[in-house]
Amino acid sequence: xxxxxxxSDLFTIKYxxxxxLINLVQCKSxxxxxxxxxSRTEKNNGISAYVETELDVEPNPGHTLSVAGxxxxxxxxxxPLPFYTGFHVLVLEPKIKMSIIEMLFYAKCIxxxxxxxxxxxxxxxxxxxxxxxxxxxxxLKKKLIAYHKELEKSIFQKPLVDKKIKLEFDKxxxxxxxxxxxxxxxxPIHGLEIEEIIADKSNKNIPYVTRTATNNGVELFVExxxxxxxxxxxxxCISVGAEGFKxxxxxLNFINGNKINIIRHGKLNKYIALFINTLLNLxxxxxxxxGRGATKERISHLKLKLPVKNGNPDxxxxxxxxxxxxxxxxx
Numbered sequence: 001x002x003x004x005x006x007x008s009d010l011f012t013i014k015y016x017x018x019x020x021l022i023n024l025v026q027c028k029s030x031x032x033x034x035x036x037x038x039s040r041t042e043k044n045n046g047i048s049a050y051v052e053t054e055l056d057v058e059p060n061p062g063h064t065l066s067v068a069g070x071x072x073x074x075x076x077x078x079x080p081l082p083f084y085t086g087f088h089v090l091v092l093e094p095k096i097k098m099s100i101i102e103m104l105f106y107a108k109c110i111x112x113x114x115x116x117x118x119x120x121x122x123x124x125x126x127x128x129x130x131x132x133x134x135x136x137x138x139x140l141k142k143k144l145i146a147y148h149k150e151l152e153k154s155i156f157q158k159p160l161v162d163k164k165i166k167l168e169f170d171k172x173x174x175x176x177x178x179x180x181x182x183x184x185x186x187x188p189i190h191g192l193e194i195e196e197i198i199a200d201k202s203n204k205n206i207p208y209v210t211r212t213a214t215n216n217g218v219e220l221f222v223e224x225x226x227x228x229x230x231x232x233x234x235x236x237c238i239s240v241g242a243e244g245f246k247x248x249x250x251x252l253n254f255i256n257g258n259k260i261n262i263i264r265h266g267k268l269n270k271y272i273a274l275f276i277n278t279l280l281n282l283x284x285x286x287x288x289x290x291g292r293g294a295t296k297e298r299i300s301h302l303k304l305k306l307p308v309k310n311g312n313p314d315x316x317x318x319x320x321x322x323x324x325x326x327x328x329x330x331x
Contacts (some may be wrong), residue, residue, distance in 0.1 A: 007110065008128035011092035016060055016085025024051040024084070035059050038079065039086040040071025051084060059084055063100075065092040065107050069124035073117035076110040078103045090127060101144045105136045157330060160323035167321070173308045177280075178300025180313065182264045185296050186239070186256035187231045194222045194255075206232065209250065210257035211241030217248040222255065231255050238263040238273055240284065242293040247280040249273035261299050267315045270331060275318040279304050 007013065016038070027034050029050045039048040046066050053059070059082035060066075068075040070088040078100065085091065094103070109132040117123055123130075136144075177183065186209075194208060205221040206228070212219055217239050222228070232253050240247045242259035249270055256262075268276075283302050288294045307314040322328060 003134045004131040005134045006128060007092070007130045007132055010096070010106070010132070010134075011065070011094055013128055014091050014093075016066070016089040016091050017057055018087050018089075019054075019057065019084050021049055021051070021086060024049075024054070026050065027052050036079070036081060036083040037086065038066045038077070038083050038089055040068035040073075040075065040088060042068070042072035042075035046075060046077040046079075046089075047083075048086075054084075057084065060091045061093065063103065064094075065103060065110070066090070067092060067110060067123070067127060069127065070122040073121070073123050074111055074114040074127075076107040078107050088122065088124060090124070101141065101148060102136055105140075105144070106132060109133065157327070159326055160328045161320050163320075163324055165317075165321045165324045168307075169305070171308070172305040173311075174303050174305050175313060176300075177263070177302040177304060180265070180304075183296055183300045184262050184264075186233050186260040186262050188258040188260070189228065189231055189255050191219075191257060194228070207250070207252055207254040208257065209239050209248075209254050209260055211244035211259060213241070213244045213246045217241060217244065217246065217250075217260075218254075219257070228255055233262060236264075236268055238268070238277060238280070240280070240294055240299060242295055243290060245281075245284050245288055245294060247277040247284065249277060259293070259295075261294065261296050263299070269319065271319040271322040271328075272315050274322050274331070276304070276306075279306070 019037070021037055021039070024037065026049050029036075031050070031052070033053045034050040035053050036047045037049045037051045038046040041048050046068070060079070062079060062081045062083070064079055066077050066079050066083070066085065067090045068088065069090050080100070098106075110130060113130050189208075191210075206224040207218040208220050208222050209217045210219040224232075232255055233250070235251055235253050237250055238247050239250050239256065240261040240263065242261065247263075251270060280302070283304065284294055287302065288298070307317045309317065322331075
């Protein structure tokens with residue numbers, strides 16, 4: 001059993017740059033002098049934008065942890081590159097040499113204390129006293145190292161299409177989701193009506209898709225039996241939770257909870273769906289929130305800009321673009 005120590009025993013804690021994004025020049029992540037801007041968000045590794053380097057402001061060093069002191073309190077992320085921060089973001093620099101695996105472990109340990117905080121109780125002053133393990137358990141460390149190696153191997157495999165494909169946005173055209181796709185509501189099954197079972201590789205288990213914004217929308221797996229057969233949705237479609245605000249590709253037959261929109265098209269496959277989901281999620285994030293749900297009617301009226309060929313969506317282009325990415329062999 002590891003001894004518990006204070007965060008301040010393992011890390012030097014300091015405030016970040018406390019910059020305002022509105023006063024910075026935003027740019028693309030691929031620009032030569034771009035710097036990640038880390039805020040108090042719990043999404044996208046804490047990065048809310050990329051900005052141009054400020055000559056009179058030194059970025060925080062890479063190989064550190066960023067911790068939200070307010071906002072999404074204790075959202076903790078490993079930052080591999082130098083970065084700027086907004087207000088109430090703390091930067092943790094290890095006092096001893098740590099591997100990436102160890103840094104990710106401690107980011108998770110710190111985030112695990114989020115339940116103690118809320119928007120009225122910040123962590124700026126108390127972060128230093130949070131207790132964490134003095135070291136990563138050896139058995140866990142071996143498993144994480146093995147997993148990390150497998151992940152790197154899969155990411156850096158040769159892509160399915162060995163060709164660089166450009167995204168020529170200026171040539172794209174606008175389509176209405178409800179006219180291009182078939183949008184329906186899944187038949188809802190309440191969580192109390194089903195029994196969770198341990199997921200395995202047998203065909204007897206079926207995903208239960210709900211309005212969660214994580215894990216591809218899958219809350220759990222249930223036994224595929226005669227009582228749910230008529231409520232099963234066929235595979236190869238996109239699901240969008242009315243309050244989950246995330247589009248996911250569903251590669252398996254599935255059942256669903258309340259308020260799950262299902263989007264279908266005859267040419268849809270996992271590659272095309274990943275391309276479209278990215279654009280859908282950008283629109284959903286702009287248009288919907290907990291006061292304005294993503295209903296079937298509202299999803300149907302969304303407009304998406306897509307690559308075109310002869311006036312129609314160029315699904316072949318979308319598929320080939322995803323296949324040209326470095327991780328496509330692992331999809």
